[in-house]
Every structure is written in structure tokens, then in C-alpha cells.
Amino acid sequence: MIHELDATGxxxxxxxxxxxxxxxxxxxxxxxxxxxxxxxxVIDVPHFCAEAGYALIESSQDGDVQVYLIEKTx
Numbered sequence: 001m002i003h004e005l006d007a008t009g010x011x012x013x014x015x016x017x018x019x020x021x022x023x024x025x026x027x028x029x030x031x032x033x034x035x036x037x038x039x040x041x042v043i044d045v046p047h048f049c050a051e052a053g054y055a056l057i058e059s060s061q062d063g064d065v066q067v068y069l070i071e072k073t074x
Contacts, residue, residue: 005034008065012040016048019070023054028074031057037065045070 005022007015015036022032036045042059045068049056058069 002031002033002069005032007034007036007038007041009037011038012044014038015041016044019045019048019068020052023052023070023072026072028072030072032070032072034068034070035062035065036068041066041068 003022003026005018007018010018015034015038019032019034026032034045045059045066046056048054049070053073055071055073056068057071060067
């Protein structure tokens with residue numbers, strides 16, 4: 001199952017903080033699709049995933065919005 005998080009309109013560090021909160025509530029193997037338009041997210045989200053041990057499955061651009069697919073690992 002893929003959970004959705006719309007972090008558009010939020011500035012650093014809120015997109016990552018909201019992603020962390022959502023991911024903590026999910027079971028291992030669950031995926032979170034996050035949309036963010038904060039320019040810092042292109043640096044913050046991959047760094048957050050690497051530091052927290054989550055897998056960044058995919059990142060893409062949809063106009064001015066970045067879309068991240070993050071998997072919660074065990």
C-alpha cells in the first residue's frame with residue numbers, strides 16, 4: 001500500500017519532519033509518496049532517507065513539485 005503526503009507549500013524543515021512522523025507510524029515495507037515544492041527538498045529528502053535508514057525508491061519532478069517514493073525498511 002502506498003500512503004500519500006502532500007507537503008506542498010511547506011518550507012524546510014517541515015516536509016522532512018512530516019515525512020518522519022508519517023513513516024514512524026507505518027509498518028516495515030510500507031511506502032510513502034510525498035509531494036513537496038520546497039527547493040531544499042531535493043537535498044533534504046535524500047539526506048533524511050540515508051540518515052534514517054529509509055529507502056528512497058524514486059524521485060521525480062511534476063512541474064514545480066518534486067515527488068518522492070520512500071519505503072520504510074525494517
